[in-house]
Amino acid sequence: MKKLTILFISFAVVSCIGEEEPETTLSDTKIELNHDGKHQFVLKYGTMPIDNAKIIWKSRDEKVGTIDVSGTFHARKLGKSVVSAYTKDAIYQADVEVVTYDRSIQDPVLDFYATxxxxxxxxxxxxxxxxxxxxxxxxxxxxxxxxxxxxxxxxxxxxxxxxxxxxxxxxxxxxxxxxxxxxxxxxxxxxxxxxxxxxxxxxxxxxxxxxxxxxxxxx
Known part of the structure; x- marks a missing residue:
């Protein structure tokens, strides 16, 4: 009986050591979309989405696009921004680029007052x-x-x-x-x-x- 108890305790210890803490990850770390597009970001603990009430979402350049309290990025114009998800423990970020539909049309040289x-x-x-x-x-x-x-x-x-x-x-x-x-x-x-x-x-x-x-x- 004593041997059986020792075996059970040893198994329990090994099992606990073998379990890894779930990782917190952002669903995307780099995206591209057009000026009229939107994208849903999700912050997960393991496979489980974290409640957005526990997250503060921010877009570094809100002229390029904004992000709402649900983690949805709304593009606005061409450019690059960084989306950040703030929790009480860490910050998780993703690069966002708003790209053109058509590269065949280009602006003139818009250097006003140039010679x-x-x-x-x-x-x-x-x-x-x-x-x-x-x-x-x-x-x-x-x-x-x-x-x-x-x-x-x-x-x-x-x-x-x-x-x-x-x-x-x-x-x-x-x-x-x-x-x-x-x-x-x-x-x-x-x-x-x-x-x-x-x-x-x-x-x-x-x-x-x-x-x-x-x-x-x-x-």
Whole structure:
């Protein structure tokens, strides 16, 4: 009987030593999504979700996206942020990147008040011509020719305009603008977009000839 008791105690000790404490983990540590997307994060203790009442969720850059009390990240515009889940014991983090739907459309060189030489040094599109107050480039979108013109005043860039003679691309253009400039005000047939920094405005107009015009203007 004594041997049996010793054997039972030894087995119990070994069993206790063999049990590992469950690990606390975040469901994702790196994600990508679009500007109108959302993603649910879950903090788990082993396989069991931790009550969100015991977690404080934060997004490092709320201009890129916010996260609510349930751990759902709501994207807002292109960029990178870090989601953090705070508990009383530790912090758990994930990298978040909001990415574009379409890489075939690109902004002009938005260095307002830069000189012609500075714009030329950065602009990689096909040069067409220039005048005292303008620089013109071919701005291809989805393989189709479009026009990009920079306007200068006293030698400084104050405005640029992209002309797209294909209204069939309106949805793509609107998405392109929304994912970069989240604040939009409609003024007649013109949509005016504002970057968070409010350094310039972007207007989108559809002409009577069904052309699309995007104008970037310094404030």
């Amino acid at each position: 012609k030489a500075a714009i030329k040094a950065k602009e990689k599109r096909i040069f067409q011509k220039e005048s005292t107050e303008t620089l013109q480039y071919s701005n291809g979108i989805k393989g189709l020719p479009c026009s990009l013109v920079y306007y200068f005043e006293n030698g400084k860039m104050i405005k640029c305009m992209v002309s797209i003679p294909y209204s069939i691309f309106r949805n793509e253009v609107v998405t392109f603008l929304k994912e970069r400039y989240p604040v939009m005000v409609k003024n007649g047939n013109t949509e005016v977009y504002y970057p968070d920094e409010q350094l310039f405005t972007v207007s989108l107009t559809q002409t009577q000839d069904e052309d699309l015009t995007i104008i970037y203007s310094a404030k």
